[in-house]
Amino acid sequence: EVQLLESGGGLVQPGGSLRLSCAASGFTFSSYAMSWVRQAPGKGLEWVSDISGGGENTYYADSVRGRFTISRDNSKNTLYLQMNSLRAEDTAIYHCAKAGMTTVSGAHYYYGMDVWGQGTTVTVSS
Amino acid sequence: DIVMTQSPDSLAESLGERATINCKSSQSVLYSSNNKNYLAWYQQKPRQPPKLLIYWASTRESGVPDRFSGSGSGTDFTLTINSLQAEDVAVYYCQQYYRTPYTFGQGTKLEIK
Numbered sequence: 192e193v194q195l196l197e198s199g200g201g202l203v204q205p206g207g208s209l210r211l212s213c214a215a216s217g218f219t220f221s222s223y224a225m226s227w228v229r230q231a232p233g234k235g236l237e238w239v240s241d242i243s244g245g246g247e248n249t250y251y252a253d254s255v256r257g258r259f260t261i262s263r264d265n266s267k268n269t270l271y272l273q274m275n276s277l278r279a280e281d282t283a284i285y286h287c288a289k290a291g292m293t294t295v296s297g298a299h300y301y302y303g304m305d306v307w308g309q310g311t312t313v314t315v316s317s
Numbered sequence: 318d319i320v321m322t323q324s325p326d327s328l329a330e331s332l333g334e335r336a337t338i339n340c341k342s343s344q345s346v347l348y349s350s351n352n353k354n355y356l357a358w359y360q361q362k363p364r365q366p367p368k369l370l371i372y373w374a375s376t377r378e379s380g381v382p383d384r385f386s387g388s389g390s391g392t393d394f395t396l397t398i399n400s401l402q403a404e405d406v407a408v409y410y411c412q413q414y415y416r417t418p419y420t421f422g423q424g425t426k427l428e429i430k
Contacts, residue, residue: 226419228367236359236367236410238419250417253318286366291378302373303357303414307366 193217193306195287200311207277211311213270213287218306221245221265224290226304227272229283229313239285240272255281277315284310319344319413323422331430336398338425340411345391348415355415358387358396361424362407370409371396403429 199211213225227239240261241250249261260273270287291305320343330336346355354374359367369378371387374394384399398405406429411422 235408235424236361236412236421238412238417238421241417241419252418291369291372300351300353301414302355302376303359303369303412304367305369305372305378307368309366 193289195289195306195308197285197287197308197311200285200313202314202316203277204317205278205315207315208273208275209277209313211272211274211285211287211313213272213308215268215270215287215289218289220263220268223292224301225263225270226288226290227261227270227285228288228304228307229281229285230310231280231283234283237283241290242270274313277313279315282313282315284312286310318418319346319416319420321411321413321420321422323409323411323425325425326423327426327428329428329430330401332401332403334401336401336405336427338396338398338409338411338427340389340394340396340422342392342394342413344415346413346415347391354390354394355413356387356389356394357412357414358385359410359412360405360407361410367410398427401429405429 194216196214226241242261258276262271287308288304289306291302322341324339356374358371361367375387386397408424
């Protein structure tokens with residue numbers, strides 16, 4: 192069974208740091224791009240960051256670029272999100288998600304996010 | 318950034334009826350080289366993570382009931398839910414994965430009358 196399990200959330204003061212982890216199982220982790228998506232209390236979904244399967248390509252939302260760093264350890268099947276200089280507006284549930292992928296004539300096509308973790312809650316408050 | 322706008326923000330339909338949710342992107346999400354629309358639909362029930370329903374605008378994810386269907390191309394898309402069931406109560410989101418940032422619509426809350 193494909194599973195994603197986030198951890199590392201908690202209460203942190205403005206300006207502080209946290210590192211989120213996402214443990215993956217049930218699929219060949221290194222073959223798939225991975226994402227972090229957050230949801231502020233009572234709000235909609237916001238894409239935060241993506242990383243390619245090998246980790247060589249990373250992408251960020253403008254709201255977190257320069258403060259957050261996405262990374263992965265394929266030997267440990269784990270995705271990370273290092274969050275620095277946290278602000279009140281970063282308060283949210285953070286989900287990791289696996290990219291959907293199809294292969295046609297040897298070419299890989301990613302399509303959205305087909306598996307999601309339950310999320311870990313980050314609260315930024317003094 | 319590609320802005321995704323859903324309509325309506327909320328709707329209520331009776332059991333067994335049809336619900337229709339619209340999604341409009343500020344730029345085309347049709348990739349000409351493979352003729353695919355980079356558009357997905359998700360369902361989120363209370364206290365649960367989102368669930369992928371539809372990708373490539375009209376391809377149903379494995380295990381999703383055929384009551385759910387997606388249509389549209391370019392900038393205008395529709396999610397249709399036929400024969401509404403009580404378990405379809407949720408918030409539905411569209412998302413473009415054509416280019417980063419992979420933006421979501423604001424969500425449409427579906428309730429049963």
